[in-house]
Amino acid sequence: MNRPTGVDDGSDMRELLCAVGARRDIEAYEQLFRHFAPRVKAYMARTGGNGQQAEELMQETMIAVWNKAERYDPAKGAASTWIFTIARNLRIDAFRRERRPEFDPEDPAFVPDDVAPADAELDMRETSEQLHHAIAALPAEQASLLKLSFFEDQSHSAIAQRLNLPLGTVKSRMRLAFDKLRAALARSGDVS
Amino acid sequence: MTIRHHISDDLLISYAAGSLAEGWSIAVATHLALCPACRRRLTVAEAVGGELLDTMEDEASVDQSWASVRSRLQQPETAAARQSSVGHSGGLPEPLRSYVGGDFDTLKWRPLGRGAYQIPIKTGDRETMVRLLRIPAGKPVPEHSHGGRELTLVLAGSFHDGTGLFARGDLEDADASLTHQPVATPEADCICLAVTDAPLQFRSWIMRAIQPLLGI
Numbered sequence A: 001m002n003r004p005t006g007v008d009d010g011s012d013m014r015e016l017l018c019a020v021g022a023r024r025d026i027e028a029y030e031q032l033f034r035h036f037a038p039r040v041k042a043y044m045a046r047t048g049g050n051g052q053q054a055e056e057l058m059q060e061t062m063i064a065v066w067n068k069a070e071r072y073d074p075a076k077g078a079a080s081t082w083i084f085t086i087a088r089n090l091r092i093d094a095f096r097r098e099r100r101p102e103f104d105p106e107d108p109a110f111v112p113d114d115v116a117p118a119d120a121e122l123d124m125r126e127t128s129e130q131l132h133h134a135i136a137a138l139p140a141e142q143a144s145l146l147k148l149s150f151f152e153d154q155s156h157s158a159i160a161q162r163l164n165l166p167l168g169t170v171k172s173r174m175r176l177a178f179d180k181l182r183a184a185l186a187r188s189g190d191v192s
Numbered sequence B: 001m002t003i004r005h006h007i008s009d010d011l012l013i014s015y016a017a018g019s020l021a022e023g024w025s026i027a028v029a030t031h032l033a034l035c036p037a038c039r040r041r042l043t044v045a046e047a048v049g050g051e052l053l054d055t056m057e058d059e060a061s062v063d064q065s066w067a068s069v070r071s072r073l074q075q076p077e078t079a080a081a082r083q084s085s086v087g088h089s090g091g092l093p094e095p096l097r098s099y100v101g102g103d104f105d106t107l108k109w110r111p112l113g114r115g116a117y118q119i120p121i122k123t124g125d126r127e128t129m130v131r132l133l134r135i136p137a138g139k140p141v142p143e144h145s146h147g148g149r150e151l152t153l154v155l156a157g158s159f160h161d162g163t164g165l166f167a168r169g170d171l172e173d174a175d176a177s178l179t180h181q182p183v184a185t186p187e188a189d190c191i192c193l194a195v196t197d198a199p200l201q202f203r204s205w206i207m208r209a210i211q212p213l214l215g216i
């Protein structure tokens, strides 16, 4: 995994996205666009679209970023995380016949967070870098499994069949990888 | 409320990735509504997705796309401030409530025999069977053989399955290798969401005929 040096350490992207949300800053938006549009397009192409569909879904995603930027909360995660969830949901709408069931924080039966917002803020601010290094440090077979999970739109049993591995092995590698990533974030004073 | 049985890593990652079938996702999302701890784990899983997105190659020029999107941007409407919820109502949480079309007091139960009731839930996926079950207090869960995975999310009452107690919010994740006999605790009826692999469909009548012999 390579990352262009000097372009982005995650915090720049957060600030740009906040500027779009707060002031409709078109220059900030253009910088975000130039960074994320090719990545979102690659994601759409990889998870099932042809070139034309991938372009359309990328544009839809980036317009949603513009429209919803006000709702982005930098304390809850990186800009890339927020944009990923928008792209993911648009992809499911476009390619699958299923809905994506989601919890609703406004629902009276919803159980609110048990951690004070101030602590939570401390949590997710600095995660990008740690996560980047932790993913880079994963053993190859765990990292590739993680990528397959996020980019192939296949169940873990389908991935296991394709790799000719027992499902239990796929699940345990996934658990090992996720444990390491969570531990890396926990060391940086984050979620446990 | 103390939840003791949580979402497994592989389910959580599939849900975060958007590759988990709708049926399983109903159980996962409804557990998330009741469990702040798993919502924090979901945040990490989604951050992994964001990080992987960020490290994708970006060869293509976006000048043309930018021109197109630039011309389509409009001044968005300011989002109306939504009322924040009080929480802990104890009712059926979303997204499940919308799937069954009502809360505990308006459910239309269908008898399943031996005092148990069910409400089948329709989804767009073909791989799962989803239903709400009501088990009479003190009684075992009926017709309980399954060949694949089974997720059971408790919404009211509780059950024991030999390994432990499952109460509101607890998610039991059982695979084919686990033989268990859940029994509702005697205090109250137990209402839970059950998601299983859809029963296998055999096309040939021969396979259908020998299916009972094979025990599948």
Ligand SMILES: [Zn+2]
Pocket (backbone or CB within 6 Å): B003, B005, B006, B007, B031, B035, B037, B038, B039
């Ligand atoms: Zn949980």
